[in-house]
Amino acid sequence: MGRLTTLAGVREDAGMGAHGDLSWLEAITEQARGLGRPSREQALAVLAAEEDVLLDVVAAAARVRRAFFANRVKLNYLVNMKSGLCGEDCSYCSQRRGPSTGVLRYSWLDPEAAAKEAEMAAERGAKRVCLVASGRGPTERDLDRVSSTIAAVRARRPELEVCVCVGILGPGQAESLRCAGADAYNHNLNTAESRYGQICTTHGFSERVSTVRSAADAGLSPCSGVIVGMGETDEEIVDVAFRLRELEPESVPVNFLMPFPGTPLAGRNDLTPAKCLLVLAMFRFVFPDVEVRIAGGREMHLRSLQPLGLHIANSIFLGDYLTSEGAPAQDDLQMIADAGFVVEGPGESTLPPHRRPAVPALRRRGPGSELPSNA
Numbered sequence: 001m002g003r004l005t006t007l008a009g010v011r012e013d014a015g016m017g018a019h020g021d022l023s024w025l026e027a028i029t030e031q032a033r034g035l036g037r038p039s040r041e042q043a044l045a046v047l048a049a050e051e052d053v054l055l056d057v058v059a060a061a062a063r064v065r066r067a068f069f070a071n072r073v074k075l076n077y078l079v080n081m082k083s084g085l086c087g088e089d090c091s092y093c094s095q096r097r098g099p100s101t102g103v104l105r106y107s108w109l110d111p112e113a114a115a116k117e118a119e120m121a122a123e124r125g126a127k128r129v130c131l132v133a134s135g136r137g138p139t140e141r142d143l144d145r146v147s148s149t150i151a152a153v154r155a156r157r158p159e160l161e162v163c164v165c166v167g168i169l170g171p172g173q174a175e176s177l178r179c180a181g182a183d184a185y186n187h188n189l190n191t192a193e194s195r196y197g198q199i200c201t202t203h204g205f206s207e208r209v210s211t212v213r214s215a216a217d218a219g220l221s222p223c224s225g226v227i228v229g230m231g232e233t234d235e236e237i238v239d240v241a242f243r244l245r246e247l248e249p250e251s252v253p254v255n256f257l258m259p260f261p262g263t264p265l266a267g268r269n270d271l272t273p274a275k276c277l278l279v280l281a282m283f284r285f286v287f288p289d290v291e292v293r294i295a296g297g298r299e300m301h302l303r304s305l306q307p308l309g310l311h312i313a314n315s316i317f318l319g320d321y322l323t324s325e326g327a328p329a330q331d332d333l334q335m336i337a338d339a340g341f342v343v344e345g346p347g348e349s350t351l352p353p354h355r356r357p358a359v360p361a362l363r364r365r366g367p368g369s370e371l372p373s374n375a
């Protein structure tokens with residue numbers, strides 16, 4: 001078996017001994033279980049692990065996952081409120097400007113229609129609904145639409161976590177979303193700052209960073225992750241992981257590139273299931289007690305190794321993605337059960353006790369609001 005990645009000197013830099021000596025992996029695992037973070041060299045060593053230690057790496061990451069998330073899997077559900085029609089040029093995205101990629105195009109789903117989708121997903125076990133809209137960022141009118149949608153979701157399923165993902169936020173917009181009842185905000189960094197200009201020219205990496213920061217400052221749970229498989233090096237994957245770490249996200253979606261026809265990255269397929277597992281493991285070691293979510297591209301790139309991914313990540317999307325179809329929900333639920341995991345319930349906290357907020361969540365439902373009580 002060959003190397004997954006050749007990285008001169010990585011064994012030595014990471015304190016790796018002779019071939020077959022797994023003490024380096026043991027050291028990273030114990031660090032993570034004690035909430036220590038890997039060094040850059042250690043993170044690179046995980047990404048460069050050879051195929052004959054793949055299962056050792058998975059088992060090590062699984063020990064960290066079990067320590068903080070037991071055998072629970074959190075299910076998330078995407079609702080695409082506005083599809084296609086984007087003026088930005090993100091090269092990985094099937095909703096970008098330019099020639100049609102064949103995705104559904106529509107503008108702003110009716111709030112009730114979005115809420116019905118969320119309700120259906122909740123019935124299948126989804127704990128979080130992610131309300132997403134294409135575009136650079138929201139207008140004030142867009143925020144009103146999102147607020148109405150949050151209210152419609154809450155009226156049907158007050159127990160659902162609501163995450164919003166509507167692009168780059170302007171001043172005060174994160175606060176508006178928080179007041180409207182959003183729990184979380186997603187905005188991915190996607191890739192290393194050094195290569196951001198190669199995947200998008202219409203907005204910059206720093207705008208992404210500041211949006212994640214403003215969401216967190218407004219009291220929204222920050223969700224920010226990556227897309228791998230866009231031609232980046234292992235060093236660049238570590239760069240973005242470490243940059244994300246500075247932003248202290250509470251959930252980290254790891255996407256694997258889906259090379260949609262009609263996009264500049266069409267036809268690109270650099271990933272193997274084994275490499276995807278190593279990427280997930282590296283993120284688990286960098287974010288030991290944070291929700292690591294296997295996001296888009298799970299079915300395409302992990303393929304038959306998806307159950308192994310559950311031993312590393314503690315969260316997945318259920319059903320369809322924004323512009324592509326996922327597996328039937330029943331198949332994913334069966335996979336979770338077969339692999340010995342359970343779906344995380346609405347009354348359970350995703351994050352371990354030391355990460356739960358010390359301040360009480362302000363009531364936004366019941367008397368004095370338009371939302372039903374949580375009775």
Ligand code: SF4
Binds near residue numbers: 089090135167
């Ligand atoms: S990722 Fe978002 S901003 Fe970029 S092209 Fe797609 S919808 Fe537009």
